[in-house]
Amino acid sequence: MLAKAELKAAIATKNRGLSASPTDKTAILAAIARLEDYNPTPKPLEAPELLAGDWRLLYTSSQELLGIDRWPLLTLGSIYQCVRPTEAKIYNIAEVSSLPFLEGLVAVAATFEPVSDQRVNVQFERGILALQRLADYRSPQQFIHKLQNTPKLSLLQAIDFSIDRDRQQGWLEITYLDHDLRLGRGNEGSVFVLSKTHP
Secondary structure, X not given: XXXXXXXHHHHOXXXXXXXXXXXXXXXXXXXXXXXXXXXXXXXXXXXXXXXXEEEXXXXXXXXXXXXXXXXXXXXXXXXXXXXXXXXXXXXEEEEEEOOOOOOEEEEEEEEEEEOOOOEEEEEEEEEEEEEOOOOOOOOHHHHHXXXXXXXXXXXXXXXXXXXXXXXXXXXXXXXXXXXXXEEEEEOOOOEEEEEEOOX
């Protein structure tokens, strides 16, 4: 599909949005809107077989996510959004590199509730800051399995804290979904382009 190829080309060299100029951002938003017009899955929440999985972030306008790269001595690595429809859960995982042997991890677990065919309300519940080695991090899938089976990681592994559900909430709208690409828009006006990873 031409619109899909155009969007991928527009974001290919923009480092998730970190190197996108104002002109780039305008062009990318236009490419996103064009592809949304061809959404093959208008009711994505009724297609859990497509929605479920681990999605790697290709591009975002979210300054909250991109801001991780501006922390001293930290470089933002891969970012994943892992969707588990049967459990109504979303896990956001950002890999961070720093000094040798001090690779880090920022993770947030949330629940979601559908409010339309495309939109879910999201409530954040749990945050984790960790060194990948201490937390035994190997992949998003492996780490999520660990979180699901460990109510709270020890201080020797991570800083594992609860998030005030009433204060930390928002919504996410899925505006395009196929077998390997997902587009979304958030309550703060941010856009997201994600590619499904395969084990």
